[in-house]
Amino acid sequence: MSTASAAAPVGRWTTGRVVEVVHEGTALLRVRLEVADRVDHLPGQHYVVRLRADDGYTAQRSYSVASDPGDPLLELLVEHLPGGEVSGFLHEVLEVGDVLELRGPIGGWFTWGGAGDLVPAVCVVGGTGVVPAVAMLRHARRLGVSDRLRVVAVGRTRAALPYAEELGAAGALVALTRENLTGADGSVRVAAPPYVDEVRDLVEGVDRAYVCGSAGFASFATRLLGEAGMRATGIRVEQFGASG
Template sequence: MHVEDRQRHRPGQHYLIRLRAPDDYTAQRSYSLASDDDDPLVEFLVERLPGGEVSEFLADVAEVGDVLELRGPIGRWFSWDTRTPALCLVGGTGVVPAVAMTRTARRLGRPDLVRVVAVGRGPDDLPYADELDRAGATLAFTRQSVGERPAGPPTREEVAALLDGVEVAFVCGSSRFAAFAEGLLTEAGLSPDAIRVERFGVTG
């Protein structure tokens, strides 16, 4: 998406996309940025939700050339400063901020600064699974075994093995996943003060 007068953004930030009907009724949703700040366009992942006012419009109606109302970038607390060693523990569509962080780290020539554990039901259900796999992420599929890893959520041992040198952790996913991920990180030895959480749920 092309954004006029675009401001620079940090990985982890989001935009607010607002739709406006002819009668001036509005509906808006927040979407995390998947793109690196140096990318020529901004990239969002839109999950089409049945009955979702904004997602159904963006998926089924919006066309190239349409003009949308945007506000952003938003959010400084849940953003990576591009210098601090970080771990992302993300689930489902919550992988998007981790994608932006890994892309930025790769551009900076410091892919070692960002480690990712991404959780989904299976490879076909996890957005950006192939890209994250190529970036060296740990992929944990709860309903499908892949390679030598059996099906199941990430374990404390898997997470603890990635925490050496990590100073901040980013958790993004559903409320249920976020609660699980926070508990797992603290069990693995990370201070709660080092954990930043962005959770989402169904809106109606």
């Protein structure tokens, strides 16, 4: 077990009171909660949200944390999945003031930003997999070490990419695969996945990389990093299934 994993905080079951609910289009929901007896997380960790019916039936799902550990509220991003019990309820029923059962923070392998662990790093993230990278960027900005984190964020369109505006403002390389992207300087990036030449300079001098997205995206991103010169042993991957 790595040092970062051993040092990562772990929280037990608790509750979170919903303070803010923001629908972003029809597929994404940003939820901010005030968590009882909260254990401060590290960027890259996640929480489990559990729903409980009157008859005792439960359903739960894990969500990466988007907020910086210094944020007084916990921020989660929920993608509305077809037939998803948890995501469907959260999108259609959840209101400010509701209380959710939560367990977290969880996970140590995918973390960045713990004591002595602010090593230069690069993130290649896609779709809702951008969430842990957003937490890392917010953490780096608060600590004044934004130069230690480089992010490549991939989405189908700008509207479908979570936190697209914030990622772009933070200097992330945003690559859209289904529409062209016009930069602030008027330059146009043609719709395509990120190229090796776009990533090569980002991995220079970096010993750790984070990949997060669907299984297919994770495979692509890992290969991309390797072709750009990143050591395979320095790549940490977190992937999910069809929800990507």
